[in-house]
Amino acid sequence: MSDDLHALEAWAGALLAKLQPAQRRAINHKVAIDLRRSQAQRIKAQQGPDGTAYPARKRRKEFKGKNGRIKRQKPAMFAKIRTAKHLTVKTSGDQIEVGFxxxxARVARVHQFGQQENTPKKRAACKYPERPLLGFSELDRISVRESLLHQMEHK
Incomplete structure (x- = not known):
């Protein structure tokens, strides 16, 4: 997988080297936006880069009202973290960064690597299962290649 990524980097670098720095930055930014969009869609689908589903959340006691209906429902997992405000893009003429x-970044790192985190109010530490939020799948490689070619055609 690492060799494929280096091959993609060398191929894209050769194409981008022929452009002016301003054009290179603009193309890198558009490719990064496309990559961020695909990562956010994958997080929304609760799948890792390899296509496996995230481990389920722990069940909590539901709060029931007088008539038995559930007063609060759990929000979707990682609903806010996948927004453009938190899943950010940094680009330059030479590189693209999509991340937290x-x-x-601390919250994402705990879930990405399945680490342990202290809970508020001095409760016991909680071990989270590994839920890879960011990663580079084969579909992402194809998407970056297609996006780069599309942007190059329009320049």
């Missing part, structure tokens, strides 16, 4: 930055 700031305090969101």
């Amino acid at each position: 930055f700031g305090w969101v």
Whole structure:
């Protein structure tokens, strides 16, 4: 997989080297936006880069009202973290970064690698299962290649 990524990088680098720096930045930004969109869609579908489903959340006690209906429902897992505000893009003429930055990066890292985190109010530490949020799948490679070719045709 790493060799495929290096081959894609070398191929794209040769194409982009022929452009002016401003054009290169603009194309990199558009490709990064497409990559961010595909990562967010995969997170919404709750799938890892290899296509496997995320482990289910732990069941919690539901809060029932007087007539038996559930008052609060759980929000979708990673609903806010996959928005453009948190899943950010950084580009330059030479590189593209799609990821989490700031305090969101800590939350994402805990889930990405299945780490342990202290819970609020001095409760016991909680071990989270591994849920890979970011990754580069074969579909992402194809998407980046197609997006780059599309952007090059329009320049």
